[in-house]
Amino acid sequence: xxxxxxxxxxxxxxxxxxxxxxxxxxxxxxxxxxxxxxxxxxxxxxxxxxxxxxxxxxxxxxxxxxxxxxxxxxxxxxxxxxxxxxxxxxxxxxxxxxxxxxxxxxxxxxxxxxxxxxxxxxxxxxxxxxxxxxxxxxxxxxxxxxxxxxxxxxxxxxxxxxxxxxxxxxxxxxxxxxxxxxxxxxxxxxxxxxxxxxxxxxxxxxxxxxxxxxxxxxxxxxxxxxxxxxxxxxxxxxxxxxxxxxxxxxxxxxxxxxxxxxxxxxxxxxxxxxxxxxxxxxxxxxxxxxxxxxxxxxxxxxxxxxxxxxxxxxxxxxxxxxxxxxxxxxxxxxxxxxxxxxxxxxxx
Numbered sequence: 204x205x206x207x208x209x210x211x212x213x214x215x216x217x218x219x220x221x222x223x224x225x226x227x228x229x230x231x232x233x234x235x236x237x238x239x240x241x242x243x244x245x246x247x248x249x250x251x252x253x254x255x256x257x258x259x260x261x262x263x264x265x266x267x268x269x270x271x272x273x274x275x276x277x278x279x280x281x282x283x284x285x286x287x288x289x290x291x292x293x294x295x296x297x298x299x300x301x302x303x304x305x306x307x308x309x310x311x312x313x314x315x316x317x318x319x320x321x322x323x324x325x326x327x328x329x330x331x332x333x334x335x336x337x338x339x340x341x342x343x344x345x346x347x348x349x350x351x352x353x354x355x356x357x358x359x360x361x362x363x364x365x366x367x368x369x370x371x372x373x374x375x376x377x378x379x380x381x382x383x384x385x386x387x388x389x390x391x392x393x394x395x396x397x398x399x400x401x402x403x404x405x406x407x408x409x410x411x412x413x414x415x416x417x418x419x420x421x422x423x424x425x426x427x428x429x430x431x432x433x434x435x436x437x438x439x440x441x442x443x444x445x446x447x448x449x450x451x452x453x454x455x456x457x458x459x460x461x462x463x464x465x466x467x468x469x470x471x472x473x474x475x476x477x478x479x480x481x482x483x484x485x486x487x488x489x490x491x492x493x494x495x496x497x498x499x500x501x502x503x504x505x506x507x508x509x510x511x512x513x514x515x516x517x518x519x520x521x522x523x524x525x526x527x528x529x530x531x532x533x534x535x536x537x538x539x540x541x542x543x544x545x546x547x548x549x550x551x
Contacts, residue, residue, distance in 0.1 A: 229346070229347040230344040230345065230346065230347055231344070231345060231346075231347040232343070232344055232345075233343040233344070233345055233358045233377070236345060236347075236356075236358075236379060236384060237328060237331050237377060238331075239384060240327075240328065240379055240384050240385065240386045241327070241328045241331055241386075242407075243383075243384075243385065243386075243407055243408045244326075244327045244328070244385070244386050244398070244401075244407065244408065244409060244410065245325070245326050245327070245328070245407075246278065246324075246325040246326070246404075246407070246409060247278060247281065247284075247325045247326055248281065248326070249281070251278065251280075251281075252405060252432065253278060253279045253280075253432060253433040253434070253435055254276075254277075254278050254404070254430060254431065254432060254433050255276070255277050255429065255430070255431050255432075255433045256274070256275070256276045256277075256278075256324070256325070256427060256429065256430050257273070257274070257275050257276075257427070257428045257429040257430075258273065258274045258275075258324055258425050258426060258427045258428060259271075259272075259273055259425070259426050259428055260272045260273065260274065260290075260317075260320060260423065260424070260425045261423070261424055262421065262422065262423050262424075263422045263423070263424050264420060264421055264422045265421075269290065269291045269292050270316065270421070270423050271290065271291070272288060272289050272290030272291070272317070273287075273288070273289050274286065274287070274288050274289075274320075274321055274324065274425070275287045276324075276325065277433055277439075277442055278325070278433070279433065279435050279443075282299065282300070282301055283299065283300055283301070283443055284298075284299050284443075285297070285298045285299070285442050285443060286321070288317065288321060290314075290317060292310060292314070293308070293309065293310035293312065293313060293314060293317065294308070294309040294310065295307065295308050295309070295313065295455070298442075298443055298444075298445055300443045300444075300445050303445045303448045304445070304448055304449055304454065305445040305447070305448060305449050306449040306453070306454045306455065307449075308455055311455075311496065311497065311498075312455075312496040312497075312502050312538070313455045313457065313538065314494075314502070314503065315457075315492075315494035315502070315503045315505075315540060316415060316417055316423060316503065316505075318457065319394060319395070319396070319415060320396075320413060320415060320423065320425050322394070323389075323394075323396040323398075323413045323415075323425070324413055324425055324427065327386045327389060327396065327398055327410065327413075328377075328386065328389060329394065330391060330394060343358045343360075345357070345358045345379075348379065348381065348382055348383060348384040354381075355378050355379065355380050355381070355387055355388075356378070356379050356384075357376055357377060357378040357379070357388070358376070358377050359374050359375065359376045359377075360374070360375040360376075361373070361374060361375075362374075362375060364392070364462055364490060364542050364544055365462060365488065365490065365542075365544030366462055366463055366466065366544070368546060369488055369544045369545055369546035370488065370544065371488045371489070371490045371507075371508055371544045372508070373392055373490065373507060373508055373542075374390070374508070375390065375391040375392075376388060376389070376390040376391075377389055377390075380401075383408065385398070385401045385408055385410070386398050386410070387399075392490075392492060392507055392542055393459055393492060393540065393541075395415060395416070395417070396413050396414065396415055397413070397414040397415075397416075398410035398412070398413055399411070399412040399413075399414070400412045404430055405432075409427070409430060410427075411426065411427045411430075412424060412425070412426055412427075413425045413427075417505045418505055418506050418515075419506075419512075451535055452535050452536070455497075455538065456532070456535075456537045456538065457494070457537060457538035457539070457540060458530060458532060458537050458538070458539055458540070459539075459540050459541055460530070460539050460540070460541040461541065462541060462542050462543065462544060464541070465493070465527075465539065465541040465542070465543065466543070468495075468499070468527045468528045468530060468539065469525065469526075469527055469528075470499060470526045470527055470528045471525060471526035472525045472526075473521070473524075473525075475518060475521055475545055475547075476517075476521065477514065477517070477547050478513075478514065478517045480511065480513065480514070480547075480549070481513070482513065483510075483511040483512070483513055484510045484511045485511075485548075485549050486510075486546075486547060486548045486549060487509075487510025487511060487546070487547060488509075488510055488544060488545065488546045488547070489506075489507075489508065489509035489510060489511070489514060489515060489518060489544070489545055489547070490506075490507040490508050490509070490542050490543065490544040490545075491504050491505060491506055491507055491515070491518060491519060491522060491542070491543055492504070492505045492506075492507050492540065492541070492542055493522060493540060493541060493542070493543055494538065494539075494540040495527050495530065495538060495539045495540065496538055497529060497530070497536040497537060497538055498529065498536075499526055499527040499528055499529050499530075500526065500527075501522060501523050501524070501525055501526075501527070504518075504519040504522045504523055505519075506519065507542065510547075511547070514547060518545060522543065527539070
């Protein structure tokens with residue numbers, strides 16, 4: 204996969220390839236910057252300390268919608284934690300204690316937007332690992348945060364998706380805020396969030412407001428209402444007790460697939476009927492992000508990038524009616540998600 208890099212200061216971007224510099228300023232590698240930001244912002248992981256967290260979720264653009272809820276998490280280590288999620292359409296209590304897992308769900312589908320927020324609250328950079336081969340592709344040099352410089356610094360990576368002849372260019376963006384390089388924005392296919400109101404928690408700086416904008420006119424906001432140290436006293440151990448582990452086949456898991464893999468699971472996919480194009484480009488491509496439940500039913504379709512956004516709603520509505528074969532991992536049904544790309548020509 205070919206990558207190019209954009210370096211942005213104060214949200215203004217200029218495209219360059221490789222490691223060219225925009226001007227003579229102090230630079231830091233993207234990997235070093237992202238590693239430092241991740242260590243500051245991750246509540247979970249090997250460097251995390253026990254915590255209790257409570258957060259509320261609301262769609263600020265429509266407070267009466269079902270895109271709302273509460274998250275409560277008690278975390279001791281990667282091998283011992285408990286999370287409760289409650290929304291109008293789905294609830295889950297998940298307990299991990301060593302190799303034993305208890306998962307109680309109300310509803311058969313774990314919404315993609317909700318999983319995205321639940322992850323972002325405790326790990327703003329879940330896709331980043333400086334030791335992975337993918338991270339080694341990110342060789343950009345970005346402006347180093349300096350005392351007194353409150354501008355945001357960003358790096359953007361171009362990537363390509365789709366199956367010929369319908370191929371699209373997507374942007375992955377990572378922005379760091381102000382003097383200390385707090386994570387301000389992460390935007391990748393499958394994970395997009397803005398982070399605000401960073402406050403100290405021990406040696407870490409944790410965003411207290413996390414925002415998703417999954418499509419134009421929809422803003423979902425999570426606010427951390429409480430974040431405190433958790434004392435693993437004997438009476439608290441009851442929180443992690445698991446009398447009856449949940450069989451793997453009854454756990455709700457989601458797997459991200461490449462576009463070719465996702466298309467292989469298609470069972471019913473009528474040709475897209477393109478509406479008449481009244482303005483904008485009359486030919487081009489568009490991509491959407493799709494989440495499918497364990498039965499193969501499409502549950503969510505979110506826009507990614509389109510050469511004509513007037514076509515997005517029609518495509519999303521039609522893709523919602525598609526049907527997929529069940530996704531499985533080791534014989535166990537799972538939710539699947541991924542990108543679908545389409546080409547259009549004069550509305551046909």
